[in-house]
Amino acid sequence: xxxxxxxxxxxxxxxxxxxxxxxxxxxxxxxxxxxxxxxxxxxxxxxxxxxxxxxxxxxxxxxxxxxxxxxxxxxxxxxxxxxxxxxxxxxxxxxxxxxxxxxxxxxxxxxxx
Amino acid sequence: xxxxxxxxxxxxxxxxxxxxxxxxxxxxxxxxxxxxxxxxxxxxxxxxxxxxxxxxxxxxxxxxxxxxxxxxxxxxxxxxxxxxxxxxxxxxxxxxxxxxxxxxxxxxxxxx
Numbered sequence: 001x002x003x004x005x006x007x008x009x010x011x012x013x014x015x016x017x018x019x020x021x022x023x024x025x026x027x028x029x030x031x032x033x034x035x036x037x038x039x040x041x042x043x044x045x046x047x048x049x050x051x052x053x054x055x056x057x058x059x060x061x062x063x064x065x066x067x068x069x070x071x072x073x074x075x076x077x078x079x080x081x082x083x084x085x086x087x088x089x090x091x092x093x094x095x096x097x098x099x100x101x102x103x104x105x106x107x108x109x110x111x112x113x
Numbered sequence: 114x115x116x117x118x119x120x121x122x123x124x125x126x127x128x129x130x131x132x133x134x135x136x137x138x139x140x141x142x143x144x145x146x147x148x149x150x151x152x153x154x155x156x157x158x159x160x161x162x163x164x165x166x167x168x169x170x171x172x173x174x175x176x177x178x179x180x181x182x183x184x185x186x187x188x189x190x191x192x193x194x195x196x197x198x199x200x201x202x203x204x205x206x207x208x209x210x211x212x213x214x215x216x217x218x219x220x221x222x223x224x225x
Contacts, residue, residue, distance in 0.1 A: 004155075033212075040121070042200060042217040043156070058212065090155065100144060100163075102213065104155040 003027070004105035006091050012111045019078040021108050023091030029103075030096050032074035034058075034066060037088040037107070049074055081112045115139045117216035119201055124222045125191055133186045133219045135201035143204040145177050145184045146213065151197045159186070159199075188221070196223045 007022035025032065033048040035058075045058030047066040055066050063085060067075045074093075078085055088109050092102040117137045125131040135145065144163040148156040162168055162177035162184060174187040188195055198220050202213040 035215075040217055042117075043202075043215040045212055045214075048212060059214075092156075100146060100161040101158040104157070106155050 004091055004093055004103050006089075006105040006108050008108050009106060010109050010111075012113065013078075013081050014113050015082060017078075017081050017112075019081050019110065019112075021076040021078075021089055021091075021110070023074045023076070023093075023105055024072050025074075025093040025103070026072065027093070027095070027103075028071065029093040030071075031094045031099070031102075032068065033092040033094075033102065034064075034074065034076045035090045035092065036060070037090055043090065046076065081110075083112050086110060086112045115203075115205065115214050117201055117203060117214060119199075119216040119219045121217065122220045122222070124224065126224050127191055127193060129191050130187065130189050131191060131221065133188075133199050133201075133221070135184045135186075135216055137182050137184075137201070137203045137214075137216075139203050139205050139214060141205045142179065142182075143206065145175070146202045146204070147173075147175055147186045148200045148202060148215075149197050150200065150218070156200060191223050193223050193225070196221060 004025045034046040035043040049055045049068040065077045088107050090107045091105040094102045119135045146161045147159040150156040160175040167176045172189045177184040198218045200218045202215045
C-alpha cells in the first residue's frame with residue numbers, strides 16, 4: 001500500500017512566522033503535490049513537482065514556496081505566514097504525471113493567529 | 114477560466130441510489146476522476162473515466178459524456194458509511210505537467 005505521511009496533523013503558528021510542512025511518500029513516486037482545502041472551494045493546487053528539484057506552480061502559489069531535494073520528500077514553505085493561510089493542507093503523490101490515481105496524506109490543519 | 118460544478122449537498126436514505134453530477138469547463142481534458150473524503154480523512158480515489166460511457170466498480174459507477182462536458186458518480190445500495198464528501202476532478206493536460214482540477218465537492222448524507 002502507498003503511504004503518504006505529513007509531519008503534523010495540527011499546527012498553530014503566529015503571523016509572520018516561517019512555516020515548514022513536510023510530506024514523505026514511500027512508493028518511489030515521481031510526482032508530488034501540495035493542495036489546500038477550504039470549505040466550499042474544494043482542493044486547490046499550490047505547487048507540484050514531477051521530479052527531484054523540479055517544481056511547477058499550481059493555481060494559487062502566491063505566498064508559498066516548495067522544495068524537493070529527495071524523491072520521497074516534498075516540503076511546502078510559508079515564508080511569512082498570514083491569517084489567510086489558515087487552512088487544511090493536503091499532500092499527494094502519483095507514480096507518473098499521467099497516472100490516474102493520486103494518493104493523499106492525512107492533511108495538516110494549520111492555524112495562523 | 115477553468116471550473117467544475119457539482120452540487121454542494123445531497124441527502125439520501127440507506128439502500129437508495131444517488132447520483133452526483135459534475136459539469137466541467139477546462140482548457141484541456143484528459144480524464145474525469147472521482148475521489149471520496151470522509152470527515153477528517155484523506156481523499157481516496159474512486160474511479161476514472163477517459164472515454165465516454167459507464168465504468169462500474171462494485172456499488173459505485175461513474176459515467177462520462179465528453180461532448181456534454183458532463184459526468185456523474187452513481188452510488189447504489191447506499192450504506193451509512195457512504196456519508197462523505199465526493200469530489201470530481203479533471204486532468205487538464207497530458208505529459209509531465211498535467212494536473213488535476215477539483216470541483217468544490219458534494220457532501221452526501223445518508224440517513225437511516
